[in-house]
Amino acid sequence: MNKLFGGLVGATPCTVQLELRPSAGATAAGGSQPTVTVKNKRDEVETMPLFANKDTISGEVKVTPIPGRRTEHQGIRIQLLGEVELASERGHPHQFLSLVRDLAPPGDLTTQASLPFEFGSVEMQYESYRGAQAQVRYLLRVTVARGMGGSVVKDHAFWVRNTQEVPPPGPPIKMEMEVGIEDCLHIEFEYDRGAYHMQDTVLGRIHFLLVRIKLKHMELEIRRRETSGAGAAAKSESETVAKYEIMDGAPVRGECIPIRLSLRPYDLSPSYANVFNKFSVRYFINLVLVDEEDRRYFKQQEITLYRRPEEDPQLRPRAARLPRRMPSLTPSPTPPAASPAAAPAAGANGGAVAAAGAAAQRGGASAAAGEVAAAEGHLMPGGAASVGADAAGAAAAEQRQLEAQPAAVQQQEEKGPPLALPAEPPATGASPLGDGTS
Incomplete structure (x- = not known):
C-alpha cells in the first residue's frame, strides 16, 4: 500500500518544455539566438543560449499532461532569476534579480497548453561566471503549482555576457x-x-x-x-x-x-x-x-x-597582412607599326614619343607599385603611394597626347600635302636650272 501511494505521489503529472525566441539583436542580424558552451564542475560541456544586458527574453512554455489523464493545478508562472552562490554557502544562493509572470490561472489541463511569455529590456548588470569560490547564474524557472500532488518545477539556464567601456590605454x-x-x-x-x-x-x-x-x-x-x-x-x-x-x-x-x-x-x-x-x-x-x-x-x-x-568597427580584429612581396608589373603592349604616311611625322616627333612612352611606363610602374603597396597595407619609401598617384596622372595625360598625335596625322593626310610657297626669284646672272647658263 505504501509503495502504491508513493508511486502515485511521485509520478510527474505533466511535462514542461520551454522554447526561446531570438532576441532583437539576433533578429536584426538575420540569424537565430547565439549559444555558448560552458564547462561545469564535472568538466561536462553545456550549451546555453546567450543574452546580454537590456535584452528582451521571450518565448513559449508548453505544458503537456499525461495522455488520457486530467491534471489539476493552482496556477502556472515563470520566473527570471539572477543568483550569486558562494562555495562556502552552497545551497543558499543570493538573488539579485527576480521577475515573475503569471501564465495561467488555476484550472485543469487535458491537452497541451502553449503559454507565451516576455520579459522586456531585462537589466542584467552582472555577467554569468563559474569559478572555484563563486558563481553567477541566470535561469528561467517554470512552476506548475499543485496541492498534495506536489508542484512541478523546471529550470532552464541561460548565459549572459556584457561589454564594458574600453579603459584608457595608459602608459607602459x-x-x-x-x-x-x-x-x-x-x-x-x-x-x-x-x-x-x-x-x-x-x-x-x-x-x-x-x-x-x-x-x-x-x-x-x-x-x-x-x-x-x-x-x-x-x-x-x-x-x-x-x-x-x-x-x-x-x-x-x-x-x-x-x-x-x-x-x-x-x-x-x-x-x-x-x-x-x-x-x-x-x-x-x-x-x-x-x-x-x-x-x-x-x-x-x-x-x-x-x-x-x-559592434564597434574600430575594435574589430584587423585582416591578416599579406607577406611583403615585389609588385608584379604587367609588361606594356608593343605599339603597332606606323604607316608609311605617318613615318615623317613619327620621325619628326620620334624623340618626344619615345620620351613620353618611357615616362608613361615609369608612371604606370609607380602607380602599380603604389596600388599593390596600398592593398597590402605597406608604406612605400618616400611616400610612394602619392608618387604613384601623381605618376599615374602624368602618364594618363601623356597617353592622351600620344593618342591625339595619330589623329592629327590622319587629318593632315586627308587634307593633302601643304601648298608650296612661291620661291624667290633667282639672283641676276644665275640660271633657274642651276646649270651655270645665263
Missing part, C-alpha cells in the same frame, strides 16, 4: 626585480599597457641588467585570484589559467627577451571589482624564473581584463 608598465642582498640578479621588465580585452595579445620585453645566477628557463603565467567575503572572513584562492615558456637556457648580461602572449586560447573572464558585494575576480601576470637548483623567483603585476564591444 615598467618594473624591476632584484634578487639577493649582493645583487645576484637584476632584471627590468616592461609591458605595453595594463588593460587587455579577451582576444588581445600581451606584448613586452625583459632586460637582464645583471646575471650572477645560473638560470634554467623562464615562464610567463596568467593567474586568476578569486576573493569572497569581506574583512577577516575574506577568502582568496588563486589558479593558473595560462602558462607560456618564453626562455630556455641561461641568459647573459645585456640580453633582451621579447614577450608575446596571446589571450585568445584561454578561458578568461573580465575583471570583477565587486559582484553584489559578495566576491571579486582579479588577474595577474606572473613572471617566473627557475635556476638550475629548481629555485623559483617570481614577480607579479596586476592587469585589467575587459570584454570589448564587438
Whole structure:
C-alpha cells in the first residue's frame, strides 16, 4: 500500500518544455539566438543560449499532461532569476534579480497548453561566471503549482555576457626585480599597457641588467585570484589559467627577451571589482624564473581584463597582412607599326614619343607599385603611394597626347600635302636650272 501511494505521489503529472525566441539583436542580424558552451564542475560541456544586458527574453512554455489523464493545478508562472552562490554557502544562493509572470490561472489541463511569455529590456548588470569560490547564474524557472500532488518545477539556464567601456590605454608598465642582498640578479621588465580585452595579445620585453645566477628557463603565467567575503572572513584562492615558456637556457648580461602572449586560447573572464558585494575576480601576470637548483623567483603585476564591444568597427580584429612581396608589373603592349604616311611625322616627333612612352611606363610602374603597396597595407619609401598617384596622372595625360598625335596625322593626310610657297626669284646672272647658263 505504501509503495502504491508513493508511486502515485511521485509520478510527474505533466511535462514542461520551454522554447526561446531570438532576441532583437539576433533578429536584426538575420540569424537565430547565439549559444555558448560552458564547462561545469564535472568538466561536462553545456550549451546555453546567450543574452546580454537590456535584452528582451521571450518565448513559449508548453505544458503537456499525461495522455488520457486530467491534471489539476493552482496556477502556472515563470520566473527570471539572477543568483550569486558562494562555495562556502552552497545551497543558499543570493538573488539579485527576480521577475515573475503569471501564465495561467488555476484550472485543469487535458491537452497541451502553449503559454507565451516576455520579459522586456531585462537589466542584467552582472555577467554569468563559474569559478572555484563563486558563481553567477541566470535561469528561467517554470512552476506548475499543485496541492498534495506536489508542484512541478523546471529550470532552464541561460548565459549572459556584457561589454564594458574600453579603459584608457595608459602608459607602459615598467618594473624591476632584484634578487639577493649582493645583487645576484637584476632584471627590468616592461609591458605595453595594463588593460587587455579577451582576444588581445600581451606584448613586452625583459632586460637582464645583471646575471650572477645560473638560470634554467623562464615562464610567463596568467593567474586568476578569486576573493569572497569581506574583512577577516575574506577568502582568496588563486589558479593558473595560462602558462607560456618564453626562455630556455641561461641568459647573459645585456640580453633582451621579447614577450608575446596571446589571450585568445584561454578561458578568461573580465575583471570583477565587486559582484553584489559578495566576491571579486582579479588577474595577474606572473613572471617566473627557475635556476638550475629548481629555485623559483617570481614577480607579479596586476592587469585589467575587459570584454570589448564587438559592434564597434574600430575594435574589430584587423585582416591578416599579406607577406611583403615585389609588385608584379604587367609588361606594356608593343605599339603597332606606323604607316608609311605617318613615318615623317613619327620621325619628326620620334624623340618626344619615345620620351613620353618611357615616362608613361615609369608612371604606370609607380602607380602599380603604389596600388599593390596600398592593398597590402605597406608604406612605400618616400611616400610612394602619392608618387604613384601623381605618376599615374602624368602618364594618363601623356597617353592622351600620344593618342591625339595619330589623329592629327590622319587629318593632315586627308587634307593633302601643304601648298608650296612661291620661291624667290633667282639672283641676276644665275640660271633657274642651276646649270651655270645665263
